[in-house]
Amino acid sequence: MLKVDVKTIVGGCVLFGLGTLVALYVWFQYDLGELRRMGPGQFPMLLGGILALLGALIAISGLISTSETATTVEWRPLLLIVLAVILFALTVNRLGLAPAIILMSIPAVQADSRMGIRGTLVLACLLALVASLLFVVALGMPLSIARWPF
Numbered sequence: 001m002l003k004v005d006v007k008t009i010v011g012g013c014v015l016f017g018l019g020t021l022v023a024l025y026v027w028f029q030y031d032l033g034e035l036r037r038m039g040p041g042q043f044p045m046l047l048g049g050i051l052a053l054l055g056a057l058i059a060i061s062g063l064i065s066t067s068e069t070a071t072t073v074e075w076r077p078l079l080l081i082v083l084a085v086i087l088f089a090l091t092v093n094r095l096g097l098a099p100a101i102i103l104m105s106i107p108a109v110q111a112d113s114r115m116g117i118r119g120t121l122v123l124a125c126l127l128a129l130v131a132s133l134l135f136v137v138a139l140g141m142p143l144s145i146a147r148w149p150f
Contacts, residue, residue, distance in 0.1 A: 005065040012059025019051030077111035084108035096147040097136065098128040 026032075026045040033039025088104035095103075105124035109115055115123070135141045 003065075005062040008062030008065060009059050012055045012057070012062055015055025015058060016052050017055070019048045019053070019055055022048030023052060024048075080107040080111035084111075092143075094147065094149045096144040098132050098145050101128040101131050 023045055026041045026048060030041025030044070031039035032041045032045060084104045084107045087107065088100050091103055092100040102124040105127050106120055109120045109123055132145045136143050136145055
């Protein structure tokens with residue numbers, strides 16, 4: 001009996017569905033333009049199509065895979081990553097980019113428990129520094145690096 005990798009199939013189908021939804025939304029909402037004169041929807045349409053294609057390829061690879069499937073969901077990493085995204089979204093406008101990245105990095109790094117708290121803090125500070133230099137200084141995005149919330 002051929003074993004299929006259900007986790008890979010489901011992941012590929014999710015990516016395929018998301019890419020298809022993006023492509024369809026862009027198709028109906030934005031002007032695509034032509035190749036010589038690109039419209040505002042051409043690049044997002046291309047990205048949606050690529051995402052759908054990669055999702056289909058991943059799902060097909062799960063059909064022909066003979067690996068064992070994992071039956072348990074690792075809740076700790078999942079919840080910590082979701083918490084990290086929520087922390088960033090709630091703090092970037094109030095505290096600024098650097099503190100939001102530091103607060104986001106701590107639970108995200110702890111999702112993989114191989115790094116200690118000292119390494120986590122060093123990594124978080126380096127990520128905040130690099131992101132601040134890249135987005136605020138180099139790209140000139142209108143973000144506050146740090147802000148006093150009171």
